[in-house]
Amino acid sequence: MDTIKIKATDDTPEVILDANTGIMEISGKSLPEDVADFYEPILNWLDTYIQNPKSETIFNFKLNYFNTASSKSLFDILLKLEKMQDKGSVVLVKWHYPIDDEDIEESGAEFSDIVNIPFEHLGYDPE
Secondary structure (H helix, E strand, O other): OOOEEEOOOOOOOEEEEEOOOOEEEEEEEEOOOOHHHHHHHHHHHHHHHHHOOOOEEEEEEEEEEEOHHHHHHHHHHHHHHHHHHHOOOEEEEEEEEEOOOHHHHHHHHHHHHHOOOOEEEEEEOOO
């Protein structure tokens, strides 16, 4: 299975999905003009990965901004991870947030309340 690497732009996050290591990351800003078009290949890749995942999958969210439309796609990713966990895989979400950004911190808390996946909430200094 190929690794997906999408470089960040002014409006889209960097994405790394590595089936060989089981480590995934979405980082930066997410406000693509067409959210469905941007996230569709990511969601499709996860559908394939779920069929034969690593024994442990770690998904890092390191977003410093995302719009409302992106939050739906992030939730869809989390639902796929929850499905994978329900099939017996170990899944860990690491939610990284700037320590001075309550909105991103609260979004992570809300996501972790909705899905049944272990979350680590990790504040960092954006300096």
